[in-house]
Every structure is written in structure tokens, then in C-alpha cells.
Amino acid sequence: MSVTVRVPAKVNVQLAVGAARPDGFHDLANVFLAVSLFDEVTATAADELTVTCAGPDADQVPLDRTNLAARAAGILAERAKIAPAVHLHIAKSIPVAGGMAGGSADGAAALLACDALWGLDTPRAELLDICAELGSDVPFSLVGGAALGTGRGELLTPVEAGAFHWVFAVADGGLSTPAVFREFDRLTAGTRIPEPEASPALLAALASGDPDALAPALANGLQAAALSLRPALAKTLAAGTEAGALAALVSGSGPTTAFLVRDEEAAAKVAAALEASGTCRATRVAASPAPGATILPS
Numbered sequence: 240m241s242v243t244v245r246v247p248a249k250v251n252v253q254l255a256v257g258a259a260r261p262d263g264f265h266d267l268a269n270v271f272l273a274v275s276l277f278d279e280v281t282a283t284a285a286d287e288l289t290v291t292c293a294g295p296d297a298d299q300v301p302l303d304r305t306n307l308a309a310r311a312a313g314i315l316a317e318r319a320k321i322a323p324a325v326h327l328h329i330a331k332s333i334p335v336a337g338g339m340a341g342g343s344a345d346g347a348a349a350l351l352a353c354d355a356l357w358g359l360d361t362p363r364a365e366l367l368d369i370c371a372e373l374g375s376d377v378p379f380s381l382v383g384g385a386a387l388g389t390g391r392g393e394l395l396t397p398v399e400a401g402a403f404h405w406v407f408a409v410a411d412g413g414l415s416t417p418a419v420f421r422e423f424d425r426l427t428a429g430t431r432i433p434e435p436e437a438s439p440a441l442l443a444a445l446a447s448g449d450p451d452a453l454a455p456a457l458a459n460g461l462q463a464a465a466l467s468l469r470p471a472l473a474k475t476l477a478a479g480t481e482a483g484a485l486a487a488l489v490s491g492s493g494p495t496t497a498f499l500v501r502d503e504e505a506a507a508k509v510a511a512a513l514e515a516s517g518t519c520r521a522t523r524v525a526a527s528p529a530p531g532a533t534i535l536p537s
């Protein structure tokens with residue numbers, strides 16, 4: 240018997256970053272938006288916990304117990320006092336280490352798939368607790384749509400979002416999330432860092448579904464740090480803007496870059512121009528909001 244769960248990538252339409260906390264994390268006002276790039280995780284009964292992965296970036300995905308899908312299965316089994324007897328197969332489409340929460344997505348998907356496979360019927364609140372234990376981004380991967388994440392990003396409040404169109408430029412290689420936060424600390428050392436707060440203008444623009452209102456409100460507090468570690472991303476951002484994107488920003492901790500466009504036609508044009516510019520490895524077109532982790536019919 241198998242259970243397959245489909246789970247979306249995310250872009251952060253606002254990422255306000257506070258000062259480093261004593262536990263090393265940063266308080267955030269993190270406005271997450273799920274986009275229609277999906278991984279699929281299939282859980283199949285097996286003798287022991289194993290992970291396989293397929294897709295263009297599969298060679299960059301760890302297959303041991305550090306894989307977030309494996310960690311999710313391990314934590315759920317331990318709580319239920321059963322053996323994690325499952326094979327997890329990840330059909331990977333979300334860029335790896337790209338600032339689109341692909342590992343988090345697989346963690347949330349594996350949790351939902353194992354819960355169904357093992358017939359545990361774990362309450363939603365408990366699943367969200369396990370997600371928060373796995374990582375700051377993981378609760379959002381479970382719920383999808385659009386949400387404001389506070390605390391380290393794990394405390395979610397749903398927000399309203401109209402439909403938007405996006406192009407993503409995938410960079411060569413990844414960026415380490417902790418390294419980008421460390422670079423943020425270095426760049427802001429000695430400055431007063433305000434408490435992170437969601438922008439009312441951004442939330443109103445998101446709800447309106449008007450890309451011309453959303454474009455000037457997009458803001459990523461980690462962008463300067465990502466650009467400092469990967470200066471070539473500035474060329475990618477410029478290439479997308481020159482091709483007619485309404486706005487360009489780094490997705491989360493990067494190095495994937497995100498381009499807000501008016502419609503599907505503009506998306507195809509901007510994607511083609513980005514590919515021709517030679518400033519990225521590949522492009523992906525997507526729409527938002529996308530649903531969170533969902534069990535597919537068998």
C-alpha cells in the first residue's frame with residue numbers, strides 16, 4: 240500500500256528580519272505565498288526507513304536520516320511508538336537549497352503521507368507541532384495558500400491572496416540558509432534593527448490580486464545578504480526587470496530569484512528573456528496561491 244502527497248514551493252512576498260535571538264534564530268514577519276511548483280512524496284510500507292529521490296537536482300538531496308522527509312517519518316513513528324517501517328520516494332521538482340523551501344515541503348509531505356499510511360489520524364494541531372520541530376518553514380508547507388509567519392516563521396495566521404503569476408530563475412548551486420542569516424547579522428552589526436512587522440500595504444495588495452499594487456510592496460530583508468554572498472544575482476534581477484517583470488526579488492534566502500508578472504503571456508516572455516540572458520541555469524513559470532500538502536487519490 241502507498242500514499243502520495245503533493246506539496247508546493249513558496250516565495251516570501253515580505254520577509255522582515257529582526258535581530259538575532261539568544262537561541263540563534265531571528266524573529267520574522269514572514270509573508271509566505273505557496274506557488275505551483277510541486278514535489279511529490281510517496282510513502283510505501285517497507286521493512287525499514289529508506290529514502291530515494293528522482294528529478295534533475297536529485298544528486299544534491301541527502302538520502303540519509305538528515306533528509307527532512309526521513310526526519311518527519313522518524314518523529315511521527317516515535318510519537319506513535321511504532322517502527323518507521325516506510326520507504327519514502329521524493330519526485331523532486333522544487334529547486335534544491337534555492338530559498339523555495341523544498342526540503343521543508345518534503346518534510347510536511349512525508350508527515351502527511353506516513354500519518355495516512357499508518358492510519359494514525361493525528362490531529363492537525365499535533366502535525367503542525369511536528370512541522371515546527373522539523374524547521375521554521377515546514378508548518379507553512381503543510382498549510383499552503385498564503386500566511387503570515389511570526390516567531391521564527393512557524394506561527395501562522397492565514398492571509399487573503401488573489402491570483403498572481405510568477406517566473407523563477409534557478410541559479411547554479413545553492414545558498415545555505417544559516418550562512419545567509421549570518422551575513423545579515425554581519426551587514427547589520429552596529430545598526431538598530433526594528434521589530435519585524437507585516438506591512439499593511441503589502442497585505443492589502445496581496446488580497447487585491449492587483450500585480451501593479453503588489454509589485455512595489457514586495458520586500459525581502461535577506462536580499463542584501465544573499466546578494467553580498469552571490470553578487471551575480473544582481474544581473475539576473477536586472478535581466479528580468481529589463482524583460483518587463485513588474486518586480487524582481489530574491490526568493491527567501493536565495494539564490495532562486497522571483498519575478499512578478501502580469502499574466503501567463505508576460506511570464507513566457509520574461510522566462511525566455513531570462514534564459515537568453517545567460518544569467519541563470521533554468522526558469523520555471525508558476526501561479527499563486529497554491530494549496531498546501533495534499534494526499535493524491537490512489
Ligand SMILES: C[C@@](CO)(OP(=O)(O)O)[C@H](O)COP(=O)(O)OP(=O)(O)OC[C@H]1O[C@@H](n2ccc(N)nc2=O)[C@H](O)[C@@H]1O
Binds near residue numbers: 375377
Ligand atoms: C529564510 C527562510 C524564509 O522563509 O526560508 P528559505 O528561504 O531558506 O527557504 C526561512 O526563514 C528558513 O526556514 P528553514 O529553512 O525552515 O530554517 P530552519 O531549519 O528552521 O533553520 C535553519 C537555520 O536558519 C537560521 N534561521 C532560520 C529561521 C529564522 N527565523 N531565523 C534564523 O536565524 C538559523 O541559523 C537556523 O539554524
Ligand SMILES: Nc1ncnc2c1ncn2[C@@H]1O[C@H](COP(=O)(O)OP(=O)(O)O)[C@@H](O)[C@H]1O
Binds near residue numbers: 305335342346413
Ligand atoms: N528533502 C530534501 N530536499 C532537499 N534538500 C534537503 C531535503 N532534506 C534535507 N535537505 C537539505 O536541506 C538543504 C536546504 O535545502 P532546501 O530546503 O531545498 O532549501 P532552502 O532551505 O533554501 O529552501 C539542502 O542543501 C539539503 O542538504
